[in-house]
Amino acid sequence: MIPALATLLVFQLMGEVVVMSLGLPVPGPVVGLALLLTLLVLRPATLAGIKPTVQGLLQHLSLLFVPAAVGVMQHLQRLGDEALAIGVALVVSTLVCMAVSAWTMVWLMKRMDRQP
Structure with a gap:
C-alpha cells in the first residue's frame, strides 16, 4: 500500500x-x-x-467532499445573499455548455460523414 x-x-x-x-x-x-x-x-x-x-x-472518495460541504455550510448566509447571481451563472453556464456540446457533436458528425 x-x-x-x-x-x-x-x-x-x-x-x-x-x-x-x-x-x-x-x-x-x-x-x-x-x-x-x-x-x-x-x-x-x-x-x-x-x-x-x-x-x-x-x-471512500465521498469522504473527500466533507470539507467542501462544511465550507458551504459556513458560508450559507453569503450563498443566500448571492443566490440570484449564483442561479443565473448556473443556468447560463449550463446553457452555454449544452450549446457548445451540441455544436461539437454536429461538427464531429459532419466530419465523420466526409471521411471514407
Whole structure:
C-alpha cells in the first residue's frame, strides 16, 4: 500500500513540477494523472501494483467532499445573499455548455460523414 501511495504522490508531484516549470493553466494533479495514464498505457503491468490501493481510495472518495460541504455550510448566509447571481451563472453556464456540446457533436458528425 505504501509503494502504491508513493507512486500516486510522485506522479502528482511530477505534475506540479511540469505545471510550475511550463506555466501551464492546468492543475498539477491533472497533469500528474495524465502522466500516470501514459505510464499505464506503456507498461500495463504497473496497474497490478497500484490497483488495490486505488480501488480503496475510490471506495471512500465521498469522504473527500466533507470539507467542501462544511465550507458551504459556513458560508450559507453569503450563498443566500448571492443566490440570484449564483442561479443565473448556473443556468447560463449550463446553457452555454449544452450549446457548445451540441455544436461539437454536429461538427464531429459532419466530419465523420466526409471521411471514407
